[in-house]
Amino acid sequence: MLKELTKLEMKKTREGFGHGLVDLGEKDERIVVLAADVTDSVNAGFFARRFPERFVQMGIAEQNMATVATGLSLVGKIPFYSTYSVFSTCRCMDQIRISICYSNANVKICGAHGGISVGQDGATHQAMEDIAMMRSLPNMKVIVPCDYWQSKRATMAAAYIDGPVFIRFGREAVPTLTDESTPFEFGKGVVLRDGGDVAIIACGVMVYEALVAAEVLGKQGIDCRVINLHTIKPIDRDLIIRAARECGAIVTAEEHQVYGGMGSAVAEVLVSHAPVPQEFVAVMDCFGQSGQPDELLRAYGLKSEDIIAAVKRVLKRK
Amino acid sequence: MNPFNYSAEQLQAAALDVRRDIITMLVEAKSGHTGGPLSCTDFATALSFRYLNHKPSEPHWTDRDFLFYSIGHVTPVNYSLLAECGYFPLKDLMTFRKLNSRLQGHPHRLDTPGIEISSGSLGQGLSIACGVAKGSKIDKHPRRVFCIMGDGELQEGSCWEAVMFAGHYHLDNLGVIVDYNKRQIDGEVPKIMDVAPLADKWRAFNWQVLEIDGNDMQQILAAYDEMLRHRDRPMVIIAHTTMGKGVSFMEGKAEWHGKPPTMEQGEQALQELGTTYAEWSSRLLAG
Numbered sequence A: 001m002l003k004e005l006t007k008l009e010m011k012k013t014r015e016g017f018g019h020g021l022v023d024l025g026e027k028d029e030r031i032v033v034l035a036a037d038v039t040d041s042v043n044a045g046f047f048a049r050r051f052p053e054r055f056v057q058m059g060i061a062e063q064n065m066a067t068v069a070t071g072l073s074l075v076g077k078i079p080f081y082s083t084y085s086v087f088s089t090c091r092c093m094d095q096i097r098i099s100i101c102y103s104n105a106n107v108k109i110c111g112a113h114g115g116i117s118v119g120q121d122g123a124t125h126q127a128m129e130d131i132a133m134m135r136s137l138p139n140m141k142v143i144v145p146c147d148y149w150q151s152k153r154a155t156m157a158a159a160y161i162d163g164p165v166f167i168r169f170g171r172e173a174v175p176t177l178t179d180e181s182t183p184f185e186f187g188k189g190v191v192l193r194d195g196g197d198v199a200i201i202a203c204g205v206m207v208y209e210a211l212v213a214a215e216v217l218g219k220q221g222i223d224c225r226v227i228n229l230h231t232i233k234p235i236d237r238d239l240i241i242r243a244a245r246e247c248g249a250i251v252t253a254e255e256h257q258v259y260g261g262m263g264s265a266v267a268e269v270l271v272s273h274a275p276v277p278q279e280f281v282a283v284m285d286c287f288g289q290s291g292q293p294d295e296l297l298r299a300y301g302l303k304s305e306d307i308i309a310a311v312k313r314v315l316k317r318k
Numbered sequence B: 001m002n003p004f005n006y007s008a009e010q011l012q013a014a015a016l017d018v019r020r021d022i023i024t025m026l027v028e029a030k031s032g033h034t035g036g037p038l039s040c041t042d043f044a045t046a047l048s049f050r051y052l053n054h055k056p057s058e059p060h061w062t063d064r065d066f067l068f069y070s071i072g073h074v075t076p077v078n079y080s081l082l083a084e085c086g087y088f089p090l091k092d093l094m095t096f097r098k099l100n101s102r103l104q105g106h107p108h109r110l111d112t113p114g115i116e117i118s119s120g121s122l123g124q125g126l127s128i129a130c131g132v133a134k135g136s137k138i139d140k141h142p143r144r145v146f147c148i149m150g151d152g153e154l155q156e157g158s159c160w161e162a163v164m165f166a167g168h169y170h171l172d173n174l175g176v177i178v179d180y181n182k183r184q185i186d187g188e189v190p191k192i193m194d195v196a197p198l199a200d201k202w203r204a205f206n207w208q209v210l211e212i213d214g215n216d217m218q219q220i221l222a223a224y225d226e227m228l229r230h231r232d233r234p235m236v237i238i239a240h241t242t243m244g245k246g247v248s249f250m251e252g253k254a255e256w257h258g259k260p261p262t263m264e265q266g267e268q269a270l271q272e273l274g275t276t277y278a279e280w281s282s283r284l285l286a287g
């Protein structure tokens, strides 16, 4: 299987987003897309060229974009606003909190360039707090798809999830784990590999790294369950509790700060319902820097080797 | 006092070197912004080498003037000028955007001598400059505060909160230069989200306004001289520039906003600038 894992097609999640928007636009007149001077970097350009009358160029004005999207939702549109995740979330936090979440406005917040794998633009452009910020807000839902197809499906699903939704994409091409026919079920994690010694719960690009780690560990006699937790809020409590009860140890892996992200969300479930040891693979409370994407994932402890080490640590605590 | 106090001719020669640095470091980094740094080069060089009161050997010297690049992405021109002034060795330019470099893709105050604030998120620099200008007023300190802004950047509403603040508090120790190259990532500024009429907007907020050809050294010097003479309100120089200035195939093209030249394009650019990659990279590596 490890060999097969290295043969997967490489595709960008942000492209899945762009194609999902076009498919949505074809069948639903209410879909409108907003962008803020990075239209093609986030692949909103596919929609902009296909449906120019339903595309709104905002210029470099993200806070205005968040609140204009809110207004569009009040007249029955389904607005998807898009830019790099640092700007679609952090830059607009108060607008998102009050105008979007408090009012439960039907706005879809799209963040491309999530995580440290953004690369050479460096810390300013690497969104690593977005999951924490978005999941802290009442009424918000949070989705972090793992590959191209899941991004496309999640984008299409988001249109019909009532109220605010945040979806996070990446910049780089990542291995494609799902295919055109794989369903996307909002709020339901997916068991990609069954196992009973430890459960590795991952999201985004880390799902692939988790599968690679599980393969290596399998050869060493450690039987890993791998879960793709694409929906972080609402969280799939039952799946996590079952994994904790059946495996007795959890490792979470995400391209995000350790504080407040998906790992924290899993820990919140564990301490309340099924306390078992947990280890976190995440960015350890520091800013990123410029470098090549893969180089950075390695330097900041976000590769399969780091997951393997975390599994070994957690098994000692079991 | 500026420690260099270059003449117009010396500034033109320095600006040429800065353009060579920009192309060379971008070719080496294989990533980064080319168009904006080249449009800013002339007025930024004049600031560093003639007007800014600074001490490269003592970046935190308390009596210095402050210079903010609110457009963080123009690091190539910012870093080149810092290195050419002597804040750090020229060879560091060849580490730009690489892992563990002190020269991050967007400027980081804790890494690089001469960087006053970390930036890269547009629309924050002028507010910070306002804070320094207001603080200096409170202290009755005579320092000047300069801020370089982009025309696309001016689409951020936060910029105008700062413009209003400076007008309200008569921050005559504050000078802004707008790099009005009429280009941003998605295309031409007037088509994406027009910021015109710019001069009227700033005037309405009680600023003194000068409009110049921002790639003409004589006009740049005349404008800065006026800025330094002038007292009672903040002043903005609206510098009409050309994105990618100095490299024929980049001039006026928005596509050069955020990409580096390939080695081949770099050679062609450096040839237009009177050097070669081999020659200029060895100058940097030796420095």
Ligand SMILES: Cc1ncc(C[n+]2csc(CCOP(=O)(O)OP(=O)(O)O)c2C)c(N)n1
Pocket: A036, A037, A038, A060, A062, A087, A091, B035, B036, B037, B071, B073, B120, B121, B122, B123, B149, B150, B151, B152, B153, B154, B179, B181, B183, B184, B185, B243, B257
């Ligand atoms: C808040 C924020 N939004 C978006 C970006 C992405 N971005 C970087 S530069 C840029 C365009 C800036 O245009 P302009 O100020 O005209 O600079 P120029 O293109 O002339 O270099 C954009 C949208 C950013 N860095 N910060």
